Amino acid sequence: xISSLCVRDQVWKxxxxxxxxxRCCQRTKPNSFQVLLQLPVDQLKxxxxxxxxxxxxxxxxxxxxxxxxxxxxHQD
Numbered sequence: 830x831i832s833s834l835c836v837r838d839q840v841w842k843x844x845x846x847x848x849x850x851x852r853c854c855q856r857t858k859p860n861s862f863q864v865l866l867q868l869p870v871d872q873l874k875x876x877x878x879x880x881x882x883x884x885x886x887x888x889x890x891x892x893x894x895x896x897x898x899x900x901x902x903h904q905d
Contacts, residue, residue: 851879854883858886
C-alpha cells in the first residue's frame, strides 16, 4: 500500500524515489488516488507529466467524490 508518509516526507525531493513513487501510484490505481490528492499542486502536475494516463482516471475519481469527501481532501 502506498503510504501518505511518502507525501509527508516530500518524496518528490529525491528524483529516483519520486519517479518510483509515481509509477507505483500508476500501477495501484485507483487505490493510490487518495494519496495523490494529498500532493501539493506542483507535484500533482509533475505526476501527470511523468504518467499522463493518470490524469483522466484521477479526474473521474474526483468528480465522483461526495461533498464531505471533498472537504476532507481540502483539509489535508
